[in-house]
Amino acid sequence: MTPQEARAHYNYLLTLCIRKEEAFGPLAFTFIKEQNLDQLGLTPEEQFNLYMATADAFAAEPKRYTHKLECLLKAQQILRRTQFYDPGLSQHIARDIQKTTAEMEIYNEAMRPQRAPALAADRHRIIVETDLPDYFLKTAQQRAAAYYQNKYKLTKDAKAAQHFTGQTRKFEPDNPAVQKEFAGACAPFMAARTTAVHLMLPFDLKISRTPEDPLEAGLRIWYAKMGYSFPLRYELGKLCSYYDDQVLDIPMDDPHLLFVSVSELKEKDLGVVERPLPNDVPMEVGLPRAFLDGSHALGPFIQLVCNFKVWFDADAMSLLIQGAPDLHEYGLQGGAGLLTRSYATEKIHAYAPSNRKPWQDGLSFNFVNMHVQLPEGRESAFVPFNTPIFSIYPVLNKQSYRFEDARTLEKTQ
Numbered sequence: 047m048t049p050q051e052a053r054a055h056y057n058y059l060l061t062l063c064i065r066k067e068e069a070f071g072p073l074a075f076t077f078i079k080e081q082n083l084d085q086l087g088l089t090p091e092e093q094f095n096l097y098m099a100t101a102d103a104f105a106a107e108p109k110r111y112t113h114k115l116e117c118l119l120k121a122q123q124i125l126r127r128t129q130f131y132d133p134g135l136s137q138h139i140a141r142d143i144q145k146t147t148a149e150m151e152i153y154n155e156a157m158r159p160q161r162a163p164a165l166a167a168d169r170h171r172i173i174v175e176t177d178l179p180d181y182f183l184k185t186a187q188q189r190a191a192a193y194y195q196n197k198y199k200l201t202k203d204a205k206a207a208q209h210f211t212g213q214t215r216k217f218e219p220d221n222p223a224v225q226k227e228f229a230g231a232c233a234p235f236m237a238a239r240t241t242a243v244h245l246m247l248p249f250d251l252k253i254s255r256t257p258e259d260p261l262e263a264g265l266r267i268w269y270a271k272m273g274y275s276f277p278l279r280y281e282l283g284k285l286c287s288y289y290d291d292q293v294l295d296i297p298m299d300d301p302h303l304l305f306v307s308v309s310e311l312k313e314k315d316l317g318v319v320e321r322p323l324p325n326d327v328p329m330e331v332g333l334p335r336a337f338l339d340g341s342h343a344l345g346p347f348i349q350l351v352c353n354f355k356v357w358f359d360a361d362a363m364s365l366l367i368q369g370a371p372d373l374h375e376y377g378l379q380g381g382a383g384l385l386t387r388s389y390a391t392e393k394i395h396a397y398a399p400s401n402r403k404p405w406q407d408g409l410s411f412n413f414v415n416m417h418v419q420l421p422e423g424r425e426s427a428f429v430p431f432n433t434p435i436f437s438i439y440p441v442l443n444k445q446s447y448r449f450e451d452a453r454t455l456e457k458t459q
Contacts, residue, residue, distance in 0.1 A: 052086035063099045066211025068224035069347035076206050076435050090127040097121035105211045106409035108153030111146050118143050125369040173357040182319020189432040190244035198230030244434035248313035248333040253306050253411040254426035259305035264335040268343040271302045275343035347381055350416040360387045366441050367414055370434035377427030381417035
């Protein structure tokens, strides 16, 4: 930006400020952060006006006060160089700085309260046993974080716009300076994506109601409806029982058929692989096929078995598992479940194994598997490799909390 362009932009910003335009704050903040105002030839008086006007434009939210404080401090520093330096004005700015600092400290205290020392920190441990530990616990989490950051990363303009609100808003849908209502700007929205543990697959997954164009590594077929499912084979143009050679009179266009296929391995950074693999194919095909062969159906849901076993103190917490937040964009719905205590569906050896380890004492275990289904009316779904499919959220056990009506508390004060 040349000095002439800077002068024109400065005048434009002041025009927006006088008109109380919503775009003034974002544009002015970006200008003073990205440009050296002294090198551009703006006088101390002009710089002071710009910093003070920008400070006044920030939204009245303490989480924005860090930047507001920067503007006030800069304005106080520049004031000494102006022709209209006045001790009274300097004291007024100093009081604004003290007030902003105090409100910011109150906000920080409220957001980060002093926590009592943990009396039983071990009660909140979640211990994982899996045959793909490096992929599920390291690589997949890195891929999930990168996936969501890239997908919802805010533009520079959107970040600046977060700090400001207009006194009188105008309809400006095409003005990028005032566009700030993006999913990535919503803290709870992003926390559900960046603070959970996400399960994904190192290969592509396809589920469809018709047999056309399956993925190359393997295919499984189910007859699946609410309350009943049965695995099938396709032999010599007929659908047969998966368990024997009984030919079944099921037409290929039956609406209850589900065709599940997988691609060859796409992720190379797997680390340790302890899952048994077929001997007749290379690992690039064997691992996806091992997942496919271990899959099941639960009515209309396809259960992808991850061999992801979690141990936790069920008296202190439960684990919420559900479809990843963006799974619907790929054509699938995810089931949801709450893991509490160990279920009674395992064999007795699972509850009292001969090789039980000391750290397992007092802990419950459960398996986290993916349960996905095609929504009604959807014919096919495709999920690329390393796309979050299921998410795990630790939550408190229900006996550890209760919801209370604030009005009842106020009556007891």
